[in-house]
Amino acid sequence: MPSHHVRALSLKKTKLGETDLIVTFLASDGCQVRAVAKGARKPGSRFGGRVEPFTVADMLLHTGRSLETITEAEIVTSHAAIRSDYDRAQAASVIADVLDKISVECQMEDRLFGLACATLDAFDTAEGDTLLALVVAFLLKSMAMHGYRPQFDACVECGAAAAGETRFALELGGLYCEGCGGTGPDIVYLSPDARTALRVLMGAKMADVPGLGIPRDVLTDAFGVMRAFVVYHVPARLKALALYAAEVMRDAAGSR
Numbered sequence: 001m002p003s004h005h006v007r008a009l010s011l012k013k014t015k016l017g018e019t020d021l022i023v024t025f026l027a028s029d030g031c032q033v034r035a036v037a038k039g040a041r042k043p044g045s046r047f048g049g050r051v052e053p054f055t056v057a058d059m060l061l062h063t064g065r066s067l068e069t070i071t072e073a074e075i076v077t078s079h080a081a082i083r084s085d086y087d088r089a090q091a092a093s094v095i096a097d098v099l100d101k102i103s104v105e106c107q108m109e110d111r112l113f114g115l116a117c118a119t120l121d122a123f124d125t126a127e128g129d130t131l132l133a134l135v136v137a138f139l140l141k142s143m144a145m146h147g148y149r150p151q152f153d154a155c156v157e158c159g160a161a162a163a164g165e166t167r168f169a170l171e172l173g174g175l176y177c178e179g180c181g182g183t184g185p186d187i188v189y190l191s192p193d194a195r196t197a198l199r200v201l202m203g204a205k206m207a208d209v210p211g212l213g214i215p216r217d218v219l220t221d222a223f224g225v226m227r228a229f230v231v232y233h234v235p236a237r238l239k240a241l242a243l244y245a246a247e248v249m250r251d252a253a254g255s256r
Contacts, residue, residue, distance in 0.1 A: 003062045007076065008033055009116055010055045011096045015041070022067065023051045026099050026116060030109035035061055035068040047073055054079040054092050054120055077117070081124045088123050090244055091131040095119055095138055097240035098230065102146050111145050118206035130210035132219045132248065137201040137209045139226040144202070148173055148233050152190075152199050155180055166190050168225055170232040188228050194221035220252045 008025035016022045021040040025033040040047040050057050050073040060072035082088040099116055103109075119138045126134055140150065154161055156174035167176040170186040175195075190198075197214050201222070204212060214222075227245050231238065 003060055003071065005058065005060055006033065007056065007058050009099075009113065009120075010051050010053050010057070011100045012053060013040075013051065021047075021051065023070070024100055026103050026113055028110065028113045030103065030112040031107060032100075032103035032105050033061070033068065034105075035059075035070050036064075037070045037073075049078065049080075050075050052078075052083065053096055054082050056117060056120075077121070079120050079124060082120065087128075087131055088126065090240075090247065091126075091135050092120060092123050093240040094135055094238075094244045097238050098139065098142055098234070101234050101236040101238060102142065109145055112142065115141055115145065115206070122206050122210060126210055129214075129216045129219060132216070132223060133201070133209050133212065133214055134206065135244070136198075136219060136223050136226055137204065137206060139223075139230055140198060140202055141206075143226075143230060143233065146233075148229070150174065150198070150202075150229065152195050152202075162195065164192060166192075166195065168229075170229055173229065186232065188225055190225055191218075191221050193218045194225065197222045198226070217252070220248060223248055 007028040011024045011026055014022040016036060019039050019041045021037045023035055023037050027033050037047045037051050039045050040051060047070065049055065055075060056077040057073045057075050059070055061068040062071050082092045095116060103112065119134055122134050151174040152162065155177035156169060156172050157176055157180035160177045162175045162177060164178060167187045168190040169176060170188065197218050200212060201209065227241060230241065
């Protein structure tokens, strides 16, 4: 069976047998890869931290009948600062969870890998509100790459420029102005400040997001809309996103 090299980001680990792991990766071409790390759970395993979540590694994979097997792995970026901090790890788990659900084996989207790495690189030093800003920006950009790019400039019904408080249609991924229709279970309200923040985040590089200084209450509103948008279009349970949302809502309630 052939072997091949791949650079990939570790998303999650699943126990296999007594000592092995099945590791889910996002490869540099945007494809999802699942591979066995034999003996990875043994003390002193040569794989150890090389397949930990959020780690980027160069690997040699051996192609088997079903799953691939990792035969070599060298760390490119460990992102150890994320795993050692609760808030960073919780935010990064949202990124890994979403990537796990939207990436597909043999379906390339190389921009997704670059976005993921840039987000995690920013997480390494991010604190407080900047973590939430990075999560919102990632959700927004990853959904755009997944084929669901939200529109925040004009009404999806009449094309009029958006002004004031608007309604955001989850199904259409766009706005309804005050004069048009737009009622139903897929409609959420979007404040002017949150709409402006989302437009800014869509156009910003991930490395620049922490410096934007978007207020926490605005980020909370924007996060609520983006979380609803992701849940509406991704047909899978996003446990990490749900847990993170609960934390964001608790913080918002406590600040009132």
